[in-house]
Amino acid sequence: MQGDKLHWWQTRWFVVVAALAAAIPLLRPEIPPLVDLLGHMGRYRVQLAIGDNPWLYQWFDFRWxxxxxxxxxxxxxxxxxxxxxxxxxxxxxxxxxxxxxxxxxxxxxxxxxxxxxxxxxxxxxxxxxxxxxxxxxxxxxxxxxxxxxxxxxxxxxxxxxxxxxxxxxxxxxxxxxxxxxxxxxxxxxxxxxxxxxxxxxxxxxxxxxxxxxxxxxxxxxxxxxxxxxxxxxxxxxxxxxxxxxxxxxxxxxxxxxxxxxxxxxxxxxxxxxxxxxxxxxxxxxxxxxxxxxxxxxxxxxxxxxxxxxxxxxxxxxxxxxxxxxxxxxxxxxxxxxxxxxxxxxxxxxxxxxxxxxxxxxxxARLVGTTISYWHYAEQFDRTLTALDKVPMRARLVTMIGRRCYDDWAYSRLEHVPGIAMVRRMAYMNDQWSMAGAQLLTARYRAAGRFAHDPSQIVTDRRCRGEWWRPIAWSLPLIPRDAFDYVWIVNAPKFDPALVAGFTPIWHDGDDTLYRIDDRTQPPLPADLPMRRPVQPFLKGASSAR
Known part of the structure; x- marks a missing residue:
């Protein structure tokens, strides 16, 4: 540490190169594959567009x-x-x-x-x-x-x-x-x-x-x-x-x-x-x-x-x-x-x-992260092609499949509905809604239980200690008069009868985009809890994200 000569890791050029190299993993992805970021981007679109598109106030309340x-x-x-x-x-x-x-x-x-x-x-x-x-x-x-x-x-x-x-x-x-x-x-x-x-x-x-x-x-x-x-x-x-x-x-x-x-x-x-x-x-x-x-x-x-x-x-x-x-x-x-x-x-x-x-x-960590982000970017590119079939200002309810336990590698798609707002100005049901904690809150009452996070998360069964709904409960609960499209991503297995009245207009693997053609509300599942859950203390109800 002493002496007049600087070693290579102590020079300014090394600091500059190391700092710039830290950005390499993010060069390839069009959208940085960070779990919550996609939801934030939906809020940014509302923030920037609500002044010129007052109809957005039908869906959201945005206050500085x-x-x-x-x-x-x-x-x-x-x-x-x-x-x-x-x-x-x-x-x-x-x-x-x-x-x-x-x-x-x-x-x-x-x-x-x-x-x-x-x-x-x-x-x-x-x-x-x-x-x-x-x-x-x-x-x-x-x-x-x-x-x-x-x-x-x-x-x-x-x-x-x-x-x-x-x-x-x-x-x-x-x-x-x-x-x-x-x-x-x-x-x-x-x-x-x-x-x-x-x-x-x-x-x-x-x-x-x-x-x-x-x-x-x-x-x-x-x-x-x-x-x-x-x-x-x-x-x-x-x-x-x-x-x-x-x-x-x-x-x-x-x-x-x-x-x-x-x-x-x-x-x-x-x-x-x-x-x-x-x-x-x-x-x-x-x-x-x-x-x-x-x-x-x-x-x-x-x-x-x-x-x-x-x-x-x-x-x-x-x-x-x-x-x-x-x-x-x-x-x-x-x-x-x-x-x-x-x-x-x-x-x-x-x-x-x-x-x-x-x-x-x-x-080595930079190389690993770069490879990981490359794979996430490809997944994002495939999933987001569904939005090409979504018209501007559509009312879109999204269901993102996940397991009851945490996978070490997240799919990073939990807030992909936010990109529907970014690119198509479509309604998304993934926004965090907590008055006084952030600038945007959901106000689309017709959406009912699908107004905000975590309504976009669905599972194949009821998860102990969690507020996520099984997809067999969520699909019949959709207020069909309130939405135009249903976008299911990483779908858990479910009975095809649950999407009766929906027309598939895009499909890729476990992802499907449906248009709601039949507005008739189906009967509710017999095992559905009748008590409406309150806003949970989950990451979705976060003022600091």
């Missing part, structure tokens, strides 16, 4: 409001007229892993003085499970929080504390506006870094002079230093105390789920490969404790411990938003990995070997 979850919703406004909605979304999503990689390497450089070889092992976490799930506003805010934390450290290193305080007042507000979680992560990182800095100042630095330092005093001074980041607390209070805000906080200390989230930090398509890759990261962290030639930075080590504490304390559901704790797991691990650095006992050859292995690991 100040909430901590508006990242891409705002960015799409200037970019969509230039690139078109789909390309604009793709470009923004491609920027997320680029910013994540750049931010991690910049943080490592600011903390350690040089980028340590071990930092390269953290780079695959740019494609962590929360990103794969399509939590795009969240993922963008985390990427930005890393970049802003690096800037925070740099300005502190240069002694520009007053300028930093002024600058980070608006920056923290913009980050909160992108997503609340990113602002929270920035606050944790900045506070822990300031604690170490203030403690060292009180001790007179690392030369051992005793300046009367005390951790409690460092804690107080760190809090005062981070006051420029506190203004979004006011915005948070205004948002969460709104008249129409809904959602509960529940499922505390679900240890089994928390352990699973850690194992799934790199979940994509191949279970063995993804879990083995996670264990590579665990092995690197263990090496930091066992290898006398490697140590942890106190600055980032404390940050990782704080993030771990937040991960443990967070419930699974926060204000109706599910998977709240899961989102933090990969990034707490990323900070822990970049906290590692070599001691003087590690030779140049040893450091170069570590860097080469880290680069190979990053490259």
């Amino acid at each position: 409001q100040l909430i901590g979850n508006l990242g891409i919703d705002l960015l799409i406004i200037p970019l969509a007229p230039i690139f078109g909605l789909e390309l604009a979304v793709k470009l923004i999503v491609m920027a997320i892993p680029v910013l994540t990689v750049a931010g991690l390497l910049w943080i490592a450089r600011e903390v350690h003085g040089r980028i340590p070889a071990t930092a390269l092992f953290a780079l695959p976490l740019a494609y962590s499970y929360p990103f794969q799930f399509g939590f795009v506003n969240f993922a963008l805010s985390i990427a930005l929080s890393f970049v802003l934390f690096a800037l925070w450290l740099r300005l502190g290193r240069l002694g520009k504390f007053r300028f930093r305080a002024i600058l980070f007042v608006p920056l923290s507000c913009l980050l909160w506006l992108c997503h609340t979680f990113g602002w929270g992560v920035l606050g944790v990182l900045a506070f822990s870094a300031e604690m170490i800095r203030q403690h060292d100042l009180r001790k007179g630095g690392r030369d051992g002079r005793d300046g009367g330092g005390h951790w409690l005093e460092a804690w107080v001074r760190a809090g005062l230093s981070c006051l420029p980041l506190a203004l979004p607390m006011v915005l948070m209070i205004v948002w969460r105390s709104g008249e129409h805000v809904t959602g509960q906080t529940a499922d505390w200390f679900n240890w089994q789920a928390k352990i699973n989230w850690v194992l799934m930090i790199l979940r994509d398509r191949w279970q063995f490969w993804d879990i083995a890759s996670a264990f590579v990261l665990f092995a690197i962290l263990i090496k930091g404790f066992r290898d006398a030639r490697i140590e942890y930075s106190r600055n980032l080590g404390l940050s990782a411990l704080f993030l771990l504490a937040v991960y443990i304390a967070l419930p699974r559901i926060v204000f109706g938003s599910a998977y709240a704790d899961m989102r933090l797991a990969p990034f707490a691990l990323a900070i822990a990995v970049i906290a590692l650095r070599p001691k003087r006992g590690l030779s140049l050859r040893g450091a170069t070997t570590l860097a080469a292995i880290g680069l190979a690991f990053f490259g």
